Amino acid sequence: MLSLLFLFVAGTTLISCKKDGLTYRSDLEKSFDTWLAFKKSSADSYSYTVRSASWTGYFTETVITVQAGEVTGRKYIAKIRKDNGAVETLGQWTEDRTGLNSHSDGAATRTLNQIYDMARTQWLVRREDADTYFEAANNGIISSCGYVPKNCQDDCFTGINITAVNAL
DSSP states (O other), X not given: OHHHHHHHHHHHHHHHHXXXXXXXXXXXXXXXXXXXXXXXXXXXXXXXXXXXXXXXXXXXXXXXXXXXTEEEEEEXXXXXXXXXXXXXXXXEEEEOGGGTTOSSSSOOOOOHHHHHHHIIIIITBOOTTEEXXXXXXXXXXXXXXXXXXXXXXXXXXXXXXXXXXEXX
């Protein structure tokens, strides 16, 4: 009887994992566990850097600051790499708690908990018409997560690229 119960539970678990349509599930869970340990050790106070880049040489970096689980700041810079290799700054700004989201450009003001939720509910959902990506190169914390529609040529990534996560 006990063995039948075990087989039922194991079978149900395998089927539910397959049916949920999530890619990179085990990698995401391992990364999320790493995140939870970091969150605890940093008292949920950290910064992370989101980078976006285009084939044209244009790129941006947004640093999001989180203190005690709340977004308290955002710092943005946009640059372009010229044909001669020089880099030109096109714009930059800083927002504090009172001015959050006063600029339309830059990465969204999300906590890493919210980033992991987006990974689970949007970016890692299995799609037949897209290739999905996940990396955890920030000491095990999410670094790249998203998808690219098949046959898309340029700048089609939907998701997030995080280049650094630091405790405050």
